[in-house]
Amino acid sequence: MARSLVIVESATKAPTINRYLGRDYVVKSSAGHVRDLPVRRKVSDPKERAKEAAKTRKLPPKKRAERRQRRARSQLVQNMGVDPDKGWAASYEVIPGKEKVIRELKTLAARSDRIYLATDLDREGEAIAWHLTEVLGGPPDRYRRVVFNEITKSAIEEAFANPGMIDQDRVDAQQARRFLDRVVGFELSPLLWAKVARGLSAGRVQSVAVRLVVEREREIRAFTPEEYWEVFSELARTRRMAGQDDAEAPIRFQVAKRDGAVFRPGNQTDAEAAVALLRDSERTFTVRNREDKKTTARPGAPFITSTLQQAASARLGFSVRKTMTIAQRLYEAGHITYMRTDSTSIAGEALAAVRAHIAETYGDRYLPESPNVFASKTSAQEAHEAIRPTDLRGISGLRGLDADARRLYDLIWRQFVACQMARAEYLSTTVTVDAGEFELLRRGRIVQFDGFTRVLAPFSRGDDDVPLPDYAPGETLALADVEAVQHFTRPPPRYGEASLVRELERRGIGRPSTYVPIISTIQERGYVTLKNRRFHAERIGELVTDRLVESFPDLLDYSFTAGMEGNLDEVAEGKTAWRGLLDTFYEGFSGKLEKARGEAGMRANTPTSTDIECRRCGRPMQIRTASTGVFLGCSGYSLPPKERCTNTQNLVPGEEAVDVEQDAEGESKLLRAKRKCPVCQTPMDSFLIDETRKLHVCGNNPDCEGFVVEKGEFRIKGYEGPVIECDKCGAEMQLRSGRYGKYFGCTAEDCSNTRKLLRSGQPAPPKADPVPMPELRCVNVDDHYVLRDGAAGIFLAASQFPKHRETRAPLIVELKAHSNELDPKFAYLLAAPETDPDGNPAMVRFSRKSRSQYLVSEKNGKPTRWSAQYQDGAWVAARPAEKKATRRKATTRKRTPGKRPARRRTPPKTT
Template sequence: MPKSLLIVESPAKARTIKKYLGKNFEVMASVGHIVDLPPTKLGVDLEHNFDPAYQVIKGKEKVVRELKKAAKKANSIYLAPDPDREGEAIAWHIAQELGGSPEEYKRVLFHELTKKAIKQAVENPNKLDINRFDSQQARRILDRLVGYQISPILWDKVKRGLSAGRVQSVALRLVVERERAIQAFEPQEYWTVTADLKADEPPVFTARLAKFKDKKFDPKNEKQADEAVKAVKEQPFIVQKVTKRERKQNPAPPFITSTLQQEAYRKLGYTPKRTMALAQRLYEGLETAEGQVGLITYMRTDSTRLADEALAEVRDLIEERFGKEYVPAKPAAYKSRSSAQEAHEAIRPTSSLRTPESVKNYLKRDELALYRLIWNRFVACQMAPARYDRTQAEITAGPGLFRASGQILKFKGFTAVYVEDKDEKGGKKIQIDKDGLLPPLAKDQVVDLVGLDPKQHFTQPPPRFTEASLVRELEEKGIGRPSTYASILSTLQDKEYVTKFKKRHLIPSPLGMIVTDLLVESFSRVMEVDFTAGLERELDDVEEGKRNWRELLTDFYGPFSHALEKAKTEMRQIKGKGMPTDIKCPTCGQNMSIRLGKHGEFLACDGYPECKTTRDFTRDDNGKIIMAEPLPDPGINCSECGAPMQVKNGPYGSFLACSAYPKCRNIMELDEEGNPKEKEKPEATGEKCPKCGHELVIKKTRVGGKFISCSNYPKCRYSRGMPTGVKCPDCGADLVEKRSRRGKPFYGCDNYPKCQYATWNKPLPEPCPDCNHPFLVLKTTKAGQTVQCPNKECGYKRDADE
């Protein structure tokens, strides 16, 4: 009997859904997108109304073949990728690859992966949404037009490997402009005067001088502060007014994507990228006492809407756990942004009855921490407000008026479960008022002066962005969408446009600053925050059927293409010239520029080649360049040509290099004490080089790996990885040890790039005793090492010590 075919994005999601749909359904995974624009060319036909040239993604051919094979046998096909624009695009592309009319396919939207939700979604399928697909397609083409046409200009003008992005570059601009505001900030002096006072009953409390001689007290210097202190210190301190009132504090709304990323960063220290990866696992389903079940609703959302059923369940839980007084008269509703997709819900547990305690034995530590955060926030958002008794007292002392405030928590409300963290704030003045506990006070009561404290302060610059505060800024300005924030932050750091200061604050690198300046000069419209936000709103209009996607692209590309042509000839040339500074060369007195070398940035004299002075440099907390002292002369001559050796700094530390470079390329490693290390003699292999016939030898890399190289280097540059004794499962060539750019070992096919098989786990020349797979792998985790079968359908596993 033919089965129905349901296609989702991920294998984990497929396993969860299969469990509930049973034998009448074949559930398969596309493993993300199956087609995309080509990676090596623009892939957009500018002459024919922006037609995209989609092609099957390399490595996905087998997936497409299997989907087509299953589709031929199915009596009906359900397309169930994620319920967002990207998911809609995947659904359309699958339909186009499988063939037939879009009307034949049933579109299923899973907002949560529970038995009831899965069955309900399958029983009530929708049609494919052409407007949502067009919106995603327009966004993808826009990003391609910007990235693939600006990036080559940056390669030519600055450095190869750079990238520009429609949203990424605007986000970088925000970081750069914030840093420049900090550098340009000039602190302003101001003073405060506080009095420590004692009433008839404890505690001692603090009051701040708010008015002096009937005017707001805002002293700019010590003299003004001292004048006030002298005028009030001998005067009686008399309570003039005591105000008491109840203050309510409402809970924060349930999480949407951006607020989850921000709060996970503040409370747990998770980057947005890590948060989204963990949330994906919680959504797609994890093994619990109930079996495989999705623990949270869909995590890419900008809606704060909550399902009635979830509200009823959580209200019952709150009453049972905390009491009736903690349940508000009616469920709390929260307003979403105007652009929010209200078909989605906020991020919440699929059942509030699955408490963190009940699932903690089934989740990893970081999964549990994020689930607990989501559960607490959801429960708290439906609890009664916290209530405080707030007291404010006004106290006169001669010409001065002091104010003191304090509050007492009267009813915990939602704070019994959850309190939202806040980002650090910048501003003109530091926060000096803190609510404490006031003793009983009455009008006309005289209180005793314990001490007067005039203090000098300085206004503070705006704070640097953290990943959390940058996400908030992007959201508030309408730049990007919830699904893009994590990738934007990752790209800025991966491209070294932005670095982290003290592992927290985002600082633009000189490269990030110069790229931003060049893009603002040449592509001012694309780099405008308001223009980028407006483009997002137009893409929303496409999704709602109010705007034609081709017309949107036409309106964008006209001015953009003119800017492109102008930039190719008029953009400033940085490559070969460097980024100018006002630092003088210690040798000849000319200015020095920051240049981009293989191992990072350095200062070089503008007088090159007459003056070849270079220096490393660092930056202080304000971004000011500090030139490094010249490295000491080691007093050693080159063993190959006799020229003096020089100390150089590389990515793996200091080393000695011949001063006759590039004629002589001899280098020597240094030990921990800075002394030259004798080179180890390469180990002979007994093999001849296939290129030149010289002997092949085993050499060591600087990061501890080994490789096979020709002894006739550098005349002959033949080399290959160390063999593992295991054959590639895809093509039969040797699997060899290799090293990533960061020095991490991995194992790949010696037939690369024709064969791209690779694994992080070390292959062992031992067949699997259970399924007879030709080799096993050694997997290393924090918990230790295990030997296991790489065949995912085989569960063979043992400790490495066995």
């Protein structure tokens, strides 16, 4: 039999699959996608730009504008890699770094008669399989598609016994989603840069997820906590009738009613008055009624992607990404079925196995008469199985897994076994006690049959999960204590990662394969922040959401987004043409986009003027919102260049995040403590300007201009670390928190020096002052270079940076021309050779690995093999020949005994 090539996504599962298939198969990994839409933005040639500018200048204004618009559109399409105006033609490129993988696969494919594409069974896997056929080429009939839900011998053998073809409908659905997301991201982001702030981005699904967090943030902000009290009495049964003076352990009852109405005091006075009445020695506590009722609890469904993420978060404290990373490893090792699924169905063979296991291990009483069946969503994407273990031996059957992997596997195993067990049975008891005008109530519950909870214990034990004494009606109880407890009504809870996934799933937004990217992206973009495992909307996230909702109501609409997911499902089922779907969407989207770009379109991010003076020029400072947070900026920034003031001042958040797990009512307490906006009465956010001033900004800023400057003595919360001396002026530098994290800032009024706080807890080394080099002209802009000291060593940058962003590495000869101006810490560079042995100029580079400067040289714009390092007080050139010999020696393969080495096709070089 001729050998066959099998291509999988991950190298981890390749050896296992190869072992099951035997020597007639070669299993190799594509390491995920091999090609995609352009990864890098296309940069136009400066010379071409200059030629185009010369042509454009000669045109009339109207034609000039039209020409620029056409060129901008052409550049956008080139960067996107997909053209909506030409039938959604796509320009796919090999992903950088995948060239070697493709070469190896092409070599193996050329030697194989049959190629099996065994990528994952979701749409992403189907698309990877299709891209592989496009890259490898050859006749289509030599490709076969195989899918399996678990990596076990029986599943692999069955899949390869019944291979199929690539499902083009599912490929089209994946492409349609990719193109939609690409167009929305690439066309909305420049609009946000122009209207709101630089560095922002938008996404078709991510922006909807941010909207959920923003709306919850505003629900919390608008919530007014109300005070209320609860009164509890501890009652015990006396045993004097039995000759005993002691009492049983008291049971805590809640005062539920007074004079037949619900009792809920709204203030301390009413609560304490009730306590006094209950303490009256004349008052009796008589059992009026005891009601017993049998109840049952049904086990939950086996895990799907979203419920696994939620359970792992609640029970194990795992993030969504950590859960899926570990689940991927468990799947690839053959321990669980495929982990990206929204189906609760179980294969017949697995169902029979788990029922047999339950009967044998726990007894027939724990096995229901018929299997438990759980409904899947109508929008379940594929006919997958639920997430379950592939072997019921349990955690004892695992080898080589770390503790977290074993914990997640154990959770999956217990959920799967429990889902097919009998219900748990309880006896629920309610006891009512009369005490004059007061009615006291207590509920309890005892387990009569543990059922599925024998395998999977309830996540939390409630206050009612306690047995109650066998009180009889008419029995008198003794008062042991009375207590009044203050509470405040709570705002809606903040989303955590898992609860946000649950809400997205409930609304039909996203699919199992997209939950992790959604959660990660909204945090990476800076629109939301995870504090104490709860999402907080950042000001820029609120601002972007408002602007997008106003200008693109459909795009940010929950029903519209869920409907689009349904349309993509129909594309995957072959019911809808993908190009028609995209055309319909783009027609409406492009019209709204054009309108939003106009002057009367999307509202701008207008700063709020204050009466705080700029320390540099005396003009009023403004409250500004950027992608990095809220800060003060001088109002003189918008003036012409010669008059412009670029002074900014970081604002330190004046409040700490609330840990709701430590304090359930912490959010309510924080809301009560917040100052209300004098303009719109919205709770205000606090920021420290300095040690004597606190700035309160309206929660609706910049749409509301309300602010208050509070004067006093303030201390920056969380201050830690030593006070260091400023290397510029000698004053004290203190640790502060700013838009980019913690840093040391100078306390002197006329000094703005800062130093970053390193991970080690130490301040970053002081940076040298810029050195102007007017004789060195920039290549692409009309400007000259300045020598700057940055995190990656010294470099040349345009003097008008960041307006002009041209940079390059400095030459040694250029540094020596300014030897008197260089910082002493760079003296060792002045001792460096100006050229390499061949006369090519030496330039300074920076190694992020060794965190040091080194030398290289270039010839005609291309690097030579020469380099030099500064070692033991001298510059030492590297030896390329020795490097080559070492590399050759390291890659020499070990000969197999009894096997003759391959004959060399070229004779060795003679010396």
